[in-house]
Amino acid sequence: MSNKNVQIFQNICPHNCYSSCGIRTYVNNGAIVDIEGDPNHPFTQGRLCSKGYTLLKKSYNPERILNPMIRAKKGSNQWRNISWKKAIDLIVNKILEIKESGQSTESIFFDMRTGNIGMLQQALANLFNSLGPITKVGNGLCDPAGADAHFYTFGEVRNADPSDMLNSQYIIIWGGNPAATSIHQMTLIKQIKQNGGKIVVIDPIQTATAAYADTHIKIKPGTDGALALGMIKYIYDHDLWDREFVTNHVLGWEEFLHYFETEVSLEWSSKTCGVSIEQISMLAREYCTKKPSAIWQGLGGQRHINGGQNYRIINSLAAITGNITVIGGGIYYIDFRSYNLLNNAFKHVNLNHTDRCININNLNGLMGIPIKLAFITSSNPMAQYPNINMIKKFFDNVEFTVTVDHFFTETAKFSDLILPVATFFEKPDFLASYWHKYIGYSKQAIKPLGESKNEFEIARLLAIELNELGITEPLKYLPDLNADDFLARHLKPLLARLSEVDYSDIIKxxxxxxTGINTTWEDKKFKTPSGKIVLPSNPIYLPERKPKNNYPYRLIATHSEVSLNSQFSNIDVIQNIAESPKVFINNKLALYLKLKNSDKVRLYNNCGEVIMKLEISDSVPEEVIMCYQSNQKDNFSINCLVEPLLTDLGEGSRGFKGVAYHDTFVNISKA
Ligand code: SF4
Incomplete structure (x- = not known):
């Protein structure tokens, strides 16, 4: 872009995604005229995904909410614009009512998720935390079981550097689909294959990544631990384990051995996970002999009631072979260390209370203290939480719901007040990746559209009124800052302490x-209490969830390349690619059920039902019904079918268990 009036800004995609891409934003006369991937970003190197290239359209989308809006009355579909002053008054009055009536501040529900993963929104979190103990959903939705598997095995949740994978000769991608969800890492995986390395995918579904791989192992969902145990059995029987490493750096081997001698055979493993003994043996042999060999655990494989234990058993493979300390070996999951460093720097330090953190499945029927005010930001619980009909009942009983968003999401439609929020082009922010570990400053490129405001500004307006009422004493400083001051106030001390990059440089x-974000474990020092890797203990294999008679098919709602949970699907180009929501079943199952392509089918279980269009595809196993995460345009969320089940692990590293999204069973019939 050669026009000399055009200014270029550095932005960072704020979506919940492995890549956290660098973006170049071209601005002319106060409007964005183009965006492209930033070639200077060391990991994403100038490339965005198909969603990323629509970010400009998303920002200038005619459906964007650009004024605060109030619903005419609860349950109605009529909205009218109101001023920011009135909107802030409504929220403050509700808080005041709670305080003055002597009710607990636990009657305030605050929900901030990962609709964007920038740091500026911490201003809102700090403001609500300063009110006193409030109510939150404790559960992380997506990753806690796998995170705990790493926490208990290695003492922390830590990946090698993604570029280290290029040193691998052999990669097992276990329960993930980077071709759709992590396109930049997929580029590295392709390089590994081009350089003669071998790619194996373990997945019940023939995803785009599985189709690209040298070998696709089709496993029964939820039985990953049984396959890993079969591999370990083979490795032990053929003396392929690293005796020296296990003796010096691994705890629990004796108990593990006893379990193998009494409980595990290749026949049992094969029967349980649906993978032939030949394939189990081949996988084990190649993993041990084509070194360095790495395993990448996706998020999908741990969304089961036994997902954490399954991932602990998979971790054991990297431990007993010593692969964990080898560059190009190791085991990848996610790595929140950079993100947590930044995020913790923004946490308000003066608070000495404990919030009421509740189990997501107990939201409806909260005992004791009913919810008077719900404040939702960067979240769409009416689409993304499990068992949506139960979540609806919860919101039905909330006196006043406020949603901060760009669009009329399912949750916004259910709210009483909507506050229009600025996009990442319209505010300054800091972002950190949970994959490649780079952090960076995303500079405000244009003014907020319409009357939208960034999260800091919304917090500041609330703080001005609340401070006058003496309610948010700890946040007295907030009204005198702007968003950049707020970022600097929290980040400067952290960067000074880490003494690697100066704040004044990073914002350029x-x-x-x-610093301090080490990657592999070459030093063989693990942060477990013993300093050693800890193998899982009895009962080592937790059985997978089995179908019920009335609901015989497992539902797997997965991510596509063109959507991200409930985001992006209202963008016209994405809609053209994504078509209408479809459900995929195997040809054999279609014949058995007498269903054909394009039939309208009903998926149902105890939690709800949806009507979708059928596509027959042999990429899906016979016992599985697959679809993609749905969106705003579909007027339903597939998560209305997700049963209220939690994963086995999550409390150690995340405080709460995750949601066992992939252990839902449904039935299907012609609609
Ligand atoms: S969604 Fe992910 S891959 Fe796409 S532009 Fe954003 S960070 Fe990059």
């Missing part, structure tokens, strides 16, 4: 890795 642009 560029992407930085923080």
């Amino acid at each position: 642009g560029g992407y930085y890795k923080l």
Whole structure:
């Protein structure tokens, strides 16, 4: 873009995604005229995904909410614009009513998720935390079981550097689909294959990644631990384990051995996970002999009631072969260390209370203290939480719901007040990746559209009124700052402490890795209490969830390349690619059920029902019904079918268990 009036800004995609891409934003006369991937970003190197290239359209989308809006009356579909002053008054009055009536501040529900993963929104979290103990959903939705598997095995949740994978000769991608969800890492995986390395995918579904791989192992969902145990059995029987490493750096081997001698055979493993003994043996042999060999655990494989234990058993493979300390070996999951460093720097330090953190499945029927005010930001619980009909009942009983968003999401439609929020082009922010570990400054490129405001500004307006009423004493400083001051106030001390990059340099642009973010474990020092890797203990294999008579098919709602949970699907180009929501079943199952392509089918279980269009595809196993995460345009969320089940692990590293999204069973019939 050669026009000399055009200014270029560095932005960072704020979506919940492995890549956290660097973006170049071209602005002319106060309007964005183009965006492209930032070639200077060390990991994403100038490339965005198909969603990323629509970010400009998303920002200028005619459906964007650009004024605060109030619903005419609860349950109605009529909205009218109101001023920010009135909107803030409504929220403050509700808080005041709670305080003055002597009710607990636990009657305030605050929900902030990962609709964007920038740091600026911490201003809102701090403001609500300063009110006193409030109510939150404790559960992380997506990753806690796998995170705990790493926490208990290695003492922390830590990945090798993604580029280290290029040193691998053999990659097992276990329960993930980077071709759709992590396109930049997929590029590295393709390089590994081109350089002669071998790619194996373990997945019940023939995803795009599985189709690309050298070998696709089709496993029965939820039985990953049984396959890993079969591999370990083979490795032990053929003396392929690393005796020296296990003796010096692994705890629990004796108990593990006893379990193998009494409980595990290749026949049992094969029967349980549906993978032939030949394939189990081949996988084990190649994993041990084509070194360095790495395993990448996706998020999908741990969304089961036994997902955490399954991932612990998979972790054991990297431990007993010593692969964990080898560059190009190791085991990848996610790595929140950079993100947590930043995020913790923004946490308000003066608070000495404990919030009421509740189990997501107990939201409806909250005992004791009913919810008077719900404040939702960066979240769409009416689409993304499990068992949506139960979540609806919860919101039905909330006196006043406020949603901060860009669009009329399912949750916004259910709210009483909507506050229009600025996009990432319209505010300054800091972002950190949970994959490649780079952090960076995303510079405000244009003014907020319409009357939208960034999260800091919304918090500041609330703080001005609440401070006058003496309610948010700890946040006295907030009204005197702007968004950039707020970022600097929280980040400068952290960067000074890490003494790698100066704040004044980082806001000029560029992407930085923080010191102290080590990657592999070459030093063989693990942060477990014993300093050693800890193998899982009895009962080592937790059985997978089995179908019920009335609901015989497992539902797997997965991510596609063109959508991200409930986001992006209202963008016209994405709609053209994504078509209408479809459900995929295997040809054999279609014949058995006498269903054909394009039939309208009903999926149902105890939690709800949806009507979708059928596509027959042999990429899906016979016992599985697959679809993609749904969106705003579909007027339903597939999560209305997700049963209220939690994963086995999550409390150790995340405080709460995750949601066992992939252990839902449904039935299907012609609609
Ligand atoms: S969604 Fe992910 S891959 Fe796509 S532009 Fe954003 S960070 Fe990059």
